[in-house]
Amino acid sequence: MSGILETxxxxxxxxxxxxxxxxxxxxxxxxAERIRITDGxxxxxxxxxxxxxxxxxxxxxxxxxxxxAAAEMLAIPMRGxxxxxxxxxxxxxxxLVVCTLCSCYPRAVLxxxxxxxxxxxxxxxxxxxxxxLLGEWGTVLPDGQKLRVVDSTADxxxxxxxxxxxxxxxxxxxxxxxxxxxxxxxxxxxxKAG
Amino acid sequence: MIAPGTQVRVKLNWPETRGPCHIRTPHYVRGETGVxxxxxxxxxxxxxxxxxxxxxxxxxxHVRFDxxxxxxxxxxxxxxxxxxxxxxxEAAP
Numbered sequence: 059m060s061g062i063l064e065t066x067x068x069x070x071x072x073x074x075x076x077x078x079x080x081x082x083x084x085x086x087x088x089x090a091e092r093i094r095i096t097d098g099x100x101x102x103x104x105x106x107x108x109x110x111x112x113x114x115x116x117x118x119x120x121x122x123x124x125x126x127a128a129a130e131m132l133a134i135p136m137r138g139x140x141x142x143x144x145x146x147x148x149x150x151x152x153x154l155v156v157c158t159l160c161s162c163y164p165r166a167v168l169x170x171x172x173x174x175x176x177x178x179x180x181x182x183x184x185x186x187x188x189x190x191l192l193g194e195w196g197t198v199l200p201d202g203q204k205l206r207v208v209d210s211t212a213d214x215x216x217x218x219x220x221x222x223x224x225x226x227x228x229x230x231x232x233x234x235x236x237x238x239x240x241x242x243x244x245x246x247x248x249x250k251a252g
Numbered sequence: 253m254i255a256p257g258t259q260v261r262v263k264l265n266w267p268e269t270r271g272p273c274h275i276r277t278p279h280y281v282r283g284e285t286g287v288x289x290x291x292x293x294x295x296x297x298x299x300x301x302x303x304x305x306x307x308x309x310x311x312x313x314h315v316r317f318d319x320x321x322x323x324x325x326x327x328x329x330x331x332x333x334x335x336x337x338x339x340x341x342e343a344a345p
Contacts, residue, residue, distance in 0.1 A: 141293065154329070158278050185280065185319065187327045204330045207319075212276045212312055212335035213295040 095135045100169040103134050104217055105238035107167060108249075109231045112222040121219065122146055129167055139166050143214045145206075147248075152203050153218045154192070154245035156184035157210040164215035168243060175244065185209060195246045218245045225251030254313060258288045259344035262315075262336060274302030277340045281332075285344045286317035289333060297337065311338040 062070070078084045084092075107128060111118035121128035125142030136142065142164055145153035157163065158181045163171040174180050183191045188207050192199070199205060210216050220242045226234060241247035254260065264283035267273040276298055292314055296307035315336045319328040 143292075158280075159276060185329070185332060186323050187325065188329045189327060207329040207332045209278060209332060209334045211278060212298065212337065214292055214312075214335060 096165065098135065099165045099167065101238075101240040101243065102235070103129070103132070103169075104164070104167040104240075104243045105235040106132055106231075107134075107217075108219055108238045108243065109234035111219055112226075112234055113231055118219070125164075125167075125217070134166055136166055140213050140215050142167065143216045144219050145208055145216055145245075146219045147221045147245075149200075149221070150202075150204060151206050152199050152245065152248075154184060154188055154205065154207045155210055155216045155218060156181055156207060158182070158185055159211050162210040162212075162215060164217045167217055168240060172240060192246060195241065197247050217243045219243075220245075220249050223249050223251045253291060253311060254288045254338065254341065256288055256290050259285060260288055260315060260341040261285045261344045263340050263342055265340070272303075274299050277336055278334065280322060281317065281334055281336075284317055284322050286315040286334075288341075289314040289316045292335060295337075297339075312336070313338065313341070315341070 075086075075089060078089065079086055107121060110132065111121050111128075117128065117131070120131070121144050125144040126136045126139075128144070129136050129142055145155070147153055157175075161171050161176040163175060165171075180191070185207055188205055189199070192205075208216050220238070222234070223237070226237070237249050237251065239247060239249070242249045262277060262281050262284055266282070267275060290313065292312045294309045294311050297310045298307075300307035312335055314333050317332045317334065319332040320326065322328075
């Protein structure tokens, strides 16, 4: 066992894959499929959902009720993943997502978490001084908008449905999706037109 | 099942002082009082799953807290919502 921490990651990965198949837990095809699904996750997937919700009230209602179903409707693979919850920003409330325990993150719709999302500094400050943290991102909430921090600690994965920015009237879904960034769906930033 | 709107307290419990464990209840909220927002679903207890033990299905809630009383600087968010399993909740005092 000594030296396992020094062993190159590729060799460990090879060993784990070998064990998974040798013990009949997963086939090589299933492993390849899971890698393909994981690599398919990216903020562009979440942005497609946000853009559709901005233009289709029925879709928005589904997304808020059942994020997993809304993702699947856009052909985003969700099978075997934790349920996706969607937090709606309004004029009255701004949502910010953090996982203070580790790095729970809705990977199917946002991809791999950014490095800062996993940092001790973000995880501590998001619950303790979130307005200070948002200020460093250049995000200042309007007077009267409540700041709601969601600590993602267990079996759900959360994304934010931000408010559609002014100046995007008449835009297509594709145009809208192009302005939605990773941070907008975590809540550290808000989308801007252009 | 705990009804939405019910006042609850997070147990002031520190299993990590008694041996190896896996806990999804953040330190900073233990012993604090909040309000159940909604039942999120039922999941095998991760405290057992982490050790490959048989895991009972437990209810998970979104619980809302006013975090200002438990952070000293007065710059906490307006509200904090945390996923907490039922066995970590007790009736509010």
